[in-house]
Amino acid sequence: xxxxxYVANDGMQIGCIxxxxxxxxxxxxxxDIFDAIDRSAELKAATTGKARPLAEVKLLAPIPEPRRxxxxxxxxxxxxxxxxxxxxYEAGAVKGAEIDSHPAVFTKPANTVVGPNxxxxxxxxxxxxxxxxxxxxxxxGKEGRDIARERAYDHIFGYTIVNDVTARDRQRNHKQxxxxxxxxxFCPMGPWITTGDELDPENLDVKCWVxxxxxxxxxxxxxxxxxxxxxxxxxxxxxxxxxxxxxxGTPAGVGLGFNPPRFLRASxxxxxxxxxxxMLTNTFQ
Ligand code: MN
Numbered sequence: 001x002x003x004x005x006y007v008a009n010d011g012m013q014i015g016c017i018x019x020x021x022x023x024x025x026x027x028x029x030x031x032d033i034f035d036a037i038d039r040s041a042e043l044k045a046a047t048t049g050k051a052r053p054l055a056e057v058k059l060l061a062p063i064p065e066p067r068r069x070x071x072x073x074x075x076x077x078x079x080x081x082x083x084x085x086x087x088x089y090e091a092g093a094v095k096g097a098e099i100d101s102h103p104a105v106f107t108k109p110a111n112t113v114v115g116p117n118x119x120x121x122x123x124x125x126x127x128x129x130x131x132x133x134x135x136x137x138x139x140x141g142k143e144g145r146d147i148a149r150e151r152a153y154d155h156i157f158g159y160t161i162v163n164d165v166t167a168r169d170r171q172r173n174h175k176q177x178x179x180x181x182x183x184x185x186f187c188p189m190g191p192w193i194t195t196g197d198e199l200d201p202e203n204l205d206v207k208c209w210v211x212x213x214x215x216x217x218x219x220x221x222x223x224x225x226x227x228x229x230x231x232x233x234x235x236x237x238x239x240x241x242x243x244x245x246x247x248x249g250t251p252a253g254v255g256l257g258f259n260p261p262r263f264l265r266a267s268x269x270x271x272x273x274x275x276x277x278x279m280l281t282n283t284f285q
Pocket of ligand 1: 133164
């Protein structure tokens with residue numbers, strides 16, 4: 001199932017996108033994605049309303065107000081770990097120790113979330129080095145603590161795309177990543193959630209274009225710490241709850257990896273596609 005939150009003539013709805021990704025049909029009585037997660041078994045057999053062309057609706061962030069911070073993983077693709085360490089923007093970078101032995105986990109607060117085609121603010125009074133990060137995001141479906149690697153997928157509802165937008169100067173200057181990752185609009189999300197039964201999350205192509213130029217091109221099979229490891233690590237002594245989001249890290253090709261760096265400027269457009277998850281496009285302003 002591909003689930004989306006969208007606005008049509010008759011207001012905000014939760015709907016189901018058809019397999020060819022051309023139409024969307026409302027799921028009557030479903031309030032939000034949390035409700036859809038709670039009722040996912042019954043929704044598979046639910047009767048939908050009248051389908052309309054996807055092009056005629058405005059898709060919104062699937063989870064516009066996460067109940068708590070989005071969990072994020074840093075340096076989870078080898079080539080990106082190297083480009084980051086060598087860029088001068090990683091506080092405390094150690095030559096020869098670019099690849100971490102344990103996942104680096106940080107969070108983005110809920111104020112960061114925006115939807116497909118929404119504007120991302122450049123916050124020019126705060127930062128001059130805004131960068132993009134294309135990432136596969138995991139949506140938790142079943143509560144759990146101390147989840148074993150081999151049970152991790154039982155706790156996952158589905159997947160979506162996020163752009164882990166980052167102010168590199170703040171990430172570097174403040175030593176800890178939160179401030180550079182937490183600005184309003186810094187987490188574009190969507191355009192929909194695909195449930196876990198419809199894809200193999202360990203073999204998805206991740207691509208990112210800036211103004212039509214391909215910048216990132218990788219596959220989730222290249223993750224250093226795979227999805228079961230991330231779920232096991234984060235849930236160790238910490239209860240993961242339905243609707244929690246884990247952004248799994250970005251591949252090489254972000255703006256700081258260029259010499260000189262190619263940070264985002266006003267009117268730039270960033271598009272991210274991941275297999276089975278559609279395309280997430282945002283303009284920066
Ligand atoms: Mn990231």
